Amino acid sequence: MVSIDTGRFLADLHELRQIGAYKTGVHRPTYSPQDMESRRWLMDRMAEIGLNPSIDGIGNVYGRHQGPGPHLLAGSHIESQNYAGWLDGALGVVSALALARAGLPVDVCAYADEEGHFEGGFLGSRSIIGDLSEEEIDRSHNRTDGTPLRQALADAGLAGKPRMTLEPGRHKGAFEMHIEQGTQLEKANLRAGVVTGIVAIWQYRIWIDGQQDHAGGTTMDERRDAGLTAIRLLSAVDREFPRVCGPRSTWTTGRITLDPGAPSIIPGQAMILFQFRDIDMTVLERMETTLRALVQESNRNERCKARVETVSRSTPIACDPTMLAALDAAAEACAPSLWQRMPSGAGHDSQYLGRLMPVAMLFTPSIGGVSHHWSEDTREEDLALCCDILGDAAERFLQA
Structure with missing residues (x-):
């Protein structure tokens, strides 16, 4: 079984939450100075563990594994809702870093604007699969203050950068770990949720x-x-x-x-x-x-x-059966009888990646079900446990 450095994983999460800190949460709206600082922080962490980091013209931060495959893709988003929680999105990115640090052949990605600060939403994951046109970028504005997307990209230093797309055939599948953003796991006294599909x-x-x-x-x-x-x-x-x-x-x-x-x-x-x-x-x-x-x-x-x-x-998407089986086995090995299968009630970047490759998600419990608010939280022991489950599942899937 792959060994995850959960101490470093938790330390990274706490270091990242200092960028744009607001009460016990964060305020990192897309392309804000705080958001761009967090993307630079992530590129530094990627380089430290031997990934080749880059940022593209829509703000996607990508850390490419430089060894042989088969490769996995893992990640989520790193910007936040306004005055919101410290784990929504960031958990998926930092857990992906933990997989790569453990030696798994994982490309890590933080997709831009999953939170939909700009019209269209899911700009990063849609762009990386080739589903975001230049014309849509021209039309898009910030939903809060009306700033044109083109201006926001220029202010963030991203104007003129090319937008990357995923290399066909490189990835066997994509994993995303996320907080549940609901109460099902907590009410059932469970510690992990294996996601069966993502809502439209x-x-x-x-x-x-x-x-x-x-x-x-x-x-x-x-x-x-x-x-x-x-x-x-x-x-x-x-x-x-x-x-x-x-x-x-x-x-x-x-x-x-x-x-x-x-x-x-x-x-x-x-x-x-x-x-x-x-x-x-x-x-x-x-x-x-x-x-x-x-x-x-x-x-x-x-x-x-x-x-x-x-x-x-949007279109609902079912998670891949082989990846689900790997997550089931890993959850039972790490948390016997303390997990369940469940659908996702929220949208996630994985629903767009699923158009190109198999995808699967793992949920951690949310205390009180709170999310999109600065009081959002999850117990550290649940965060660490689910990172172990994710690492075990990734290894099982690679061997499947």
Whole structure:
């Protein structure tokens, strides 16, 4: 069994969390000075263990193993959500470093903008498989402050750098370790989760057109209030989706914007950012059909007209059976009866890598299920145990 230096693995995690530290978490939005400092830190760690480090024009940091194969790819992302946790993404990158340090033939990668600070999302993993066009880069802006992606790349010193793509046939498969970001493992008193598949995320903008008018002079009977129509539509979604969803489906209203958004003006337009997730295409299609039917029903009953714009529809992906078997065996060897198979409710870079190669993921428990918040945490003994499981599984898969 491969020997993982879990002490160094934990030390690396704690050293990385000092870059962009915020309370007990981190603030490293994509291409920020803190994010770029963390990428330089990672390249230094790669060089120390004999990998050949590079950074490409979209910000992917890649450490290429210089010995013979077969090779594995391992990693995750290194930027964070705003004022968020220290393990989301970083855990996968630092655990990949630990595999390479143990002598396994692993290429390590930190993919850029998995967290979706810029329109399009998953910029790094999509770019590295050849799925990100120059035209999309031209169109993309920061979701928070509107900065064009081209400007952000230039400010980060990445303008003019070529974007790399994965070498065909180099990798036998890709592993990614990640925190669960939920409570299933903790509630079951388990210490590891072998991920069976990664959900698809289907995202929409729902526009509702009303009539902007005076909040005092316009009677309630005369109003075409886009805000009220938006609330009633979302209430109908929450009432009807449980009838058509799967056991692990989720749906989220991430933003409601009212125009003009003033206290004494009836909203003339509402914009809703809405998404749902599941691992089953049949369920996803059923939920979309229901959403569109509810919009049609709203348009029959309301004074304000609604329309749906599809933003993105990703594809769910199943993890590779041979890699799953390796993770199962490793989990049972390292943590007998303290693990389970489970789906991922979050999106991950692995769902894009899975278009080119076999992929698998391993989850560590999340304390209280908290993630995307600075209080996110996992017990160090669980982090170390799962890194051991990952190393064992990688070795088993290489020999399979």
